[in-house]
Amino acid sequence: MLLLTSTSKSTQKILSLSFVFTLALQSVPASAQVDVKTMISTIESPLKNGESELDKLSLEQLMEKLRVPGMSIAVIKDFKLHWAKTYGVIDAQSGKALNLQTRFQAASISKPITAMAAMRMVQDGRLNLDTDVNTYFKSLRIPANPAFPNQAITPRSLFSHTSGAADGFGFPGYEPDATLPTTEEILEGKLPSNVGKILFTEAPFQVSKYSGGGVMFMQLAMRDISGRPFADLMRTSVLQPLAMHDSSFVQAKNLEGNPNAALAHDEAGQRFAAPWHVYPELATSGLWTTPSDLAKVIIAMQNALLGKDENLLTQQSAREMITPVSVGRFGIGWSISQRNNGWYFSHSGANWGYRAWAIGHIRKGYGLVVMTNSDSGMSLINQVVDRVESAYNWDSRPTASSR
Structure with a gap:
């Protein structure tokens, strides 16, 4: 064998x-x-x-x-x-x-499981798929893009990889003994994160580009909505x-x-x-x-x-x-x-x-x-x-x- x-x-x-x-x-x-x-x-x-x-x-x-x-x-x-x-x-x-x-x-099969938890929040009235995701954050905001200042980035766009995020991530992970970044540090591309800042370069719902970075904004939103560690949620x-x-x-x-x-x-x-x-x-x-x-x-x-x-x-x-x-x-x-x-x-x-x-x-x-x-x-x-x-x-x- x-x-x-x-x-x-x-x-x-x-x-x-x-x-x-x-x-x-x-x-x-x-x-x-x-x-x-x-x-x-x-x-x-x-x-x-x-x-x-x-x-x-x-x-x-x-x-x-x-x-x-x-x-x-x-x-x-x-x-x-x-x-x-x-x-x-x-x-x-x-x-x-x-x-x-x-x-x-x-x-990445983690993503649809995360989306199922998000839909339970939708059912409970705590999350709206078509609301500006910034309204759920307690610690940061996605800055408006001057090219499309009136088009909000929403949970629906983030989960469907149509938010305009440019990262194309893919995350490499970390050695088990490494110092791990916070969710905010990952999103901002700050050390000890090993990936760059997640930027939005296209208007929402205009192009489809796979974005792990976009879904990470939903990790932050769901954590902030629930007030609980994400793994526990x-x-x-x-x-x-x-x-x-x-x-x-x-x-x-x-x-x-x-x-x-x-x-x-x-x-x-x-x-x-x-x-x-x-x-x-x-x-x-x-x-x-x-x-x-x-x-x-x-x-x-x-x-x-x-x-x-x-x-x-x-x-x-x-x-x-x-x-x-x-x-x-x-x-x-x-x-x-x-x-x-x-x-x-x-x-x-x-x-x-x-x-x-x-x-x-x-x-x-x-x-x-x-x-x-x-x-x-x-x-x-x-x-x-x-x-x-x-x-x-x-x-x-x-x-x-x-x-």
């Missing part, structure tokens, strides 16, 4: 995968377990009718070729978690196997209500007390010197979680969109989140796309040493979350997405009429 050469380690890993698979099946009725096993076997096998070199490899072979030490998957079907399984190791040096509770950095407004017990926005600085966290690896599948980077940019990059927990987010969105469960988000709030602002592909936090005959909401994640992907169908109750602990993880994720779409016959697959 990948990165394990001794017989004892290989045996340990195989037994671990078997145990994880057993856990995944515990909540599945006996009549459906054969279907789950068939689906997993199909996805782990080479892609049927695949044409590329990667298509012709099994998942195990793909992980070895692409140098991804560990991967965790959760598949959603009929508005429920269908199965979850882990592959590979937490740490290429120790060979310790992953399990379903192993946390990964979700990276996220815990009580989203993580606890969805029973995301293996998730947190708290930034761990070392391995002590965090034995079940996947460690960061480079493109060659080698461990970095630090176990991971830490991200004070919590709203954009700070979530630690598992695919099974993120699957709860996808399912909550899907149920709210159909009005089946409005405990977290009302149907109106969920629809706001998947409504593009007519510039670019983003609604409130989520990227919205038509994939052949289906419409989906999704988001990718890329932190130092981690890659992740989460996607859900807007109406049909299926979706997927994949998380890896390697800078080369996205190529593997793309393969998993293709295989899940094919095995479950998603409407994102090309049809005869669409070819």
Whole structure:
């Protein structure tokens, strides 16, 4: 198996995968377990009718070729978690196997989770998506741009990446022992921040430019509105209500007390010197979680969109989140796309040493979350997405009429 050469380690890993698979099946009725096993076997096998070199490899072979030490998957079907399984190791040096509770950095998938918390503030009347965001700040203001002095920068524009912010961030994170900047220092580009000041160079809603910096203004606004630390706000407004017990926005600085966290690896599948980077940019990059927990987010969105469960988000709030602002592909936090005959909401994640992907169908109750602990993880994720779409016959697959 990948990165394990001794017989004892290989045996340990195989037994671990078997145990994880057993856990995944515990909540599945006996009549459906054969279907789950068939689906997993199909996805782990080479892609049927695949044409590329990667298509012709099994998942195990793909992980070895692409140098991804560990991967965790959760598949959603009929508005429920269908199965979850882990592959590979937490740490290429120790060979310790992953399990379903192993946390990964979700990276930019933090953004739509933050947006869900913001929508709860909207529901409570504490936040308006179309009000000048400056009205919520206690410590700074975004200066008016003389080129468009009467056009306010709003939460809707910040979450949809249409605010005119010029940063294009991406945050590199910090070494675990580094002095971390405050939210205000990040926004102002002041030391010890390792990024520049976030500037707005275009009028709102004129262009679409991905901006982690823009979403950081929402971290400040939500903190100032609530009067609470951002990680605590996220815990009580989203993580606890969805029973995301293996998730947190708290930034761990070392391995002590965090034995079940996947460690960061480079493109060659080698461990970095630090176990991971830490991200004070919590709203954009700070979530630690598992695919099974993120699957709860996808399912909550899907149920709210159909009005089946409005405990977290009302149907109106969920629809706001998947409504593009007519510039670019983003609604409130989520990227919205038509994939052949289906419409989906999704988001990718890329932190130092981690890659992740989460996607859900807007109406049909299926979706997927994949998380890896390697800078080369996205190529593997793309393969998993293709295989899940094919095995479950998603409407994102090309049809005869669409070819």
